[in-house]
Amino acid sequence: MAENLEKVIQEVTARYGKDRTRMMDIVREVQARLGHVSGAAMDLIAREVKSHRVEVEGVVTFYAFYTDRPKGRHVIRVTDCVTARMRHVDEVVAAFEKELGIRVGETTPDGQITLERTSCIGLCDQGPAALIDDVPVTYISSDKVKSLVRVLRETGDAKKLVKTLGEGNNALDLVHSMVINNIRKRGDVIFAPFESGSAIRNAAAVSPAEVIRSVKTARLRGRGGAGFPAGMKGEFARNAAGDRKFLLCNADEGEPGTFKDRVILTEAPDLLFEGMAVAGYAIGATEGILYLRGEYAYLRPYLEHVLEQRRAKKLLGKGIAGKAGFDFDVRIQLGAGAYICGEESGLIRSCEGLRGSPRDRPPFPVERGYLDLPTVVNNVETLCCAARVLEKGAAWFAQIGSEQSSGTKLFSVSGDCRRPGVYELPFGLTVAEFLKEVGGDDAQAVQVGGPSGTCIDRGQFGRKLGFEDLPTGGSMIVIGPQRDILDVAAAFMEFFVEESCGWCAPCRIGNVLIRERLERIRAGKGLPEDLTYLEELCTTVKKTSRCGLGQTSPNPVATTLQNFRKAYEAKLLPARQDGRQPTFDLRAALSEAVRVQGREPVAH
Numbered sequence: 001m002a003e004n005l006e007k008v009i010q011e012v013t014a015r016y017g018k019d020r021t022r023m024m025d026i027v028r029e030v031q032a033r034l035g036h037v038s039g040a041a042m043d044l045i046a047r048e049v050k051s052h053r054v055e056v057e058g059v060v061t062f063y064a065f066y067t068d069r070p071k072g073r074h075v076i077r078v079t080d081c082v083t084a085r086m087r088h089v090d091e092v093v094a095a096f097e098k099e100l101g102i103r104v105g106e107t108t109p110d111g112q113i114t115l116e117r118t119s120c121i122g123l124c125d126q127g128p129a130a131l132i133d134d135v136p137v138t139y140i141s142s143d144k145v146k147s148l149v150r151v152l153r154e155t156g157d158a159k160k161l162v163k164t165l166g167e168g169n170n171a172l173d174l175v176h177s178m179v180i181n182n183i184r185k186r187g188d189v190i191f192a193p194f195e196s197g198s199a200i201r202n203a204a205a206v207s208p209a210e211v212i213r214s215v216k217t218a219r220l221r222g223r224g225g226a227g228f229p230a231g232m233k234g235e236f237a238r239n240a241a242g243d244r245k246f247l248l249c250n251a252d253e254g255e256p257g258t259f260k261d262r263v264i265l266t267e268a269p270d271l272l273f274e275g276m277a278v279a280g281y282a283i284g285a286t287e288g289i290l291y292l293r294g295e296y297a298y299l300r301p302y303l304e305h306v307l308e309q310r311r312a313k314k315l316l317g318k319g320i321a322g323k324a325g326f327d328f329d330v331r332i333q334l335g336a337g338a339y340i341c342g343e344e345s346g347l348i349r350s351c352e353g354l355r356g357s358p359r360d361r362p363p364f365p366v367e368r369g370y371l372d373l374p375t376v377v378n379n380v381e382t383l384c385c386a387a388r389v390l391e392k393g394a395a396w397f398a399q400i401g402s403e404q405s406s407g408t409k410l411f412s413v414s415g416d417c418r419r420p421g422v423y424e425l426p427f428g429l430t431v432a433e434f435l436k437e438v439g440g441d442d443a444q445a446v447q448v449g450g451p452s453g454t455c456i457d458r459g460q461f462g463r464k465l466g467f468e469d470l471p472t473g474g475s476m477i478v479i480g481p482q483r484d485i486l487d488v489a490a491a492f493m494e495f496f497v498e499e500s501c502g503w504c505a506p507c508r509i510g511n512v513l514i515r516e517r518l519e520r521i522r523a524g525k526g527l528p529e530d531l532t533y534l535e536e537l538c539t540t541v542k543k544t545s546r547c548g549l550g551q552t553s554p555n556p557v558a559t560t561l562q563n564f565r566k567a568y569e570a571k572l573l574p575a576r577q578d579g580r581q582p583t584f585d586l587r588a589a590l591s592e593a594v595r596v597q598g599r600e601p602v603a604h
Contacts, residue, residue, distance in 0.1 A: 006044055008033055013048040020049040021371070023059050023353030024333060027066055036067045055354065062355040062501075064118065064337030065294050072107045072114035074152055077131040078140075081120040081256040082491040083414040083477060088142075089128040093117065095142035099149045112153065119339065119495055120256040121295040124414035124477075125182050125421050133158040134297040136179050169266050174302040181263050182421030185437070187408040188400065189388050190381065190424050196270045197315050199390035203278045204323040208238060211282040215386055217394035219406040223381035224250070225449055225473030227405075230382055236366040237283040240374035245285040247328075248370060249276055250347055250379045252293040254339035255450035256495060257475035260410040261380040263422045265292075265299050268384065269306045273330060275383030277320060278390050280328040283376055288330040291347050294337045303332060339499040343548050344377040345369075346501070357501045358547035381410055381474070402428035405466035409474065413438045415447075416480030427466040431456065434465060440478035445485060445564070450475035451492035452552035455485070457563045485564045486522050486571070492556035493518060500549060507550030510541035514557055526572045534561060 012029045016022035026045060031037050037045075042056040060066045078084075078093055093104060096115055100108055107114040123129035126138040135158040137148065151160050165171040166180040183191060203211050216231030237245060249272070253261045264272060276288045292300060307330055310316040320326040333351050340346045341356040348370050350356040369375025378386075385407055389397045398406045405427035411434070414420045418439030425437070431448075435441055448454050448465070449472035456463065456470070463470050479488060493515040502508045517534055520526050538554035538561075545551050561568060 009044040021353040077118040080117040083124040084127040095145035122259040184421040185423040187424030189408045199387040204321040218389040218397040227467040246370045246375040247285045247288040257477045275387035294335045404468040415478035417478040432461040444481045445479040447477035455559045489556040496553035504546040506544040
């Protein structure tokens with residue numbers, strides 16, 4: 001067994017040039033072949049790539065999709081995001097537990113199937129959903145569970161679960177997915193017809209500085225939510241010292257309620273890769289990395305095929321578009337289920353083969369990023385927009401949208417609405433107009449920008465979606481009048497507690513304390529002073545956390561406290577004048593002492 005293990009490790013590490021920075025790929029392949037990455041395997045990997053055991057173990061234990069312990073031959077990961085809960089996912093989980101005879105987190109006695117819950121898998125518009133191995137399974141009901149388990153047991157192949165194919169490229173042999181695109185509205189930027197190579201030829205006809213100038217003139221801002229000017233970021237990287245520079249595309253959309261990148265990667269990868277090449281030319285990078293979230297592994301064969309086609313057309317590689325010195329290529333780095341890697345420095349560390357813990361800033365990535373070299377990190381939608389700017393011109397792009405938010409925005413819409421899916425709409429529309437479009441007219445609230453964004457009430461539906469008012473990375477969760485807003489906030493806080501990398505105390509501890517106090521209120525045991533405590537704690541966590549996750553993680557409670565305070569107050573106990581805590585349970589507090597001593601306390 002030890003000899004076979006050593007042979008596997010040598011083969012896998014050799015395939016990746018024994019390059020320590022390819023640790024993510026090495027660990028994934030070792031696990032695929034051996035079922036898990038044991039301590040002995042970690043030692044051998046460290047030896048082969050000339051690393052330390054602690055670095056290998058750090059990677060294996062950090063990412064949700066890796067394991068150092070044996071799991072079943074098949075792993076069923078049922079999504080547990082708030083929109084799945086709106087669609088009765090708990091009933092689906094209960095059906096799986098009954099059919100498999102195990103609880104969540106356990107493996108069947110025959111070692112065949114492990115059942116787990118996971119956070120958002122990018123299928124919020126067609127849930128409840130699950131990843132079974134790497135195969136996305138949509139619209140699961142408790143009635144369907146029995147047949148899913150039967151097929152998996154009988155065939156041993158999760159791909160056999162795909163009985164009907166989704167539309168568009170989902171039906172291609174290289175994708176073969178039941179996922180549907182759900183494109184409800186096509187705009188002029190992302191989902192309009194595109195001639196491959198057109199933006200590259202226009203870029204190659206001018207200098208890199210002129211490409212950056214066009215992006216700045218178009219007023220293109222990053223589509224991740226923060227809205228940093230894309231042209232300015234490119235200019236910083238181009239002017240940074242260093243002969244070698246990198247462009248990284250963040251396709252790790254992990255915010256619950258976000259799935260727009262999934263659709264772009266399925267239906268418009270050519271536009272994305274064109275944008276990457278244009279951006280690489282502009283900043284002087286010859287190497288690009290597409291960081292693809294692990295939940296979208298089923299798209300990788302198709303994306304690799306598109307890259308090969310572009311190389312054959314001289315739209316990637318050396319001398320792109322016949323221009324000497326225009327050299328740029330892309331490799332795909334697969335993630336492994338860590339939301340924190342959506343933060344740009346966490347993503348960079350993951351690409352370097354490390355835990356995805358964010359780094360301190362400064363220095364910023366444009367100065368010292370991937371491999372400590374100047375790096376631009378843009379998301380999928382931003383790079384698609386950059387390609388359109390070069391294809392159709394800065395003036396064309398700038399006239400779409402609003403004054404401070406040019407272009408269109410892709411919205412991932414889920415929750416309590418009649419028409420969930422992906423919408424490409426110009427910036428500047430009001431929330432009320434948006435709700436009418438998606439069939440959510442009776443909403444009591446909208447979660448704008450996912451859990452890290454803002455939960456607004458009906459009184460704010462006149463606000464405009466854009467950087468000047470309500471910015472959003474794309475996630476729009478419609479919350480109907482029948483929902484308890486505190487239940488929604490609690491689900492989001494569970495997500496942040498789970499996804500914190502644990503590096504800094506404010507995020508690691510503060511989010512747990514926020515969740516605990518929220519749970520006390522939901523249970524009807526809260527006091528009026530608990531609201532003040534929550535407000536102060538949210539402020540502390542936001543101001544003292546190390547990275548963007550901690551700085552926005554209190555938002556589910558902070559924004560609902562601000563906009564739905566009456567919902568909190570309705571669950572509170574009246575204030576007591578004697579200073580005693582009605583939530584203190586003396587018997588519970590003494591239970592451990594009673595157990596140890598084996599007797600009940602003597603009453604006096």
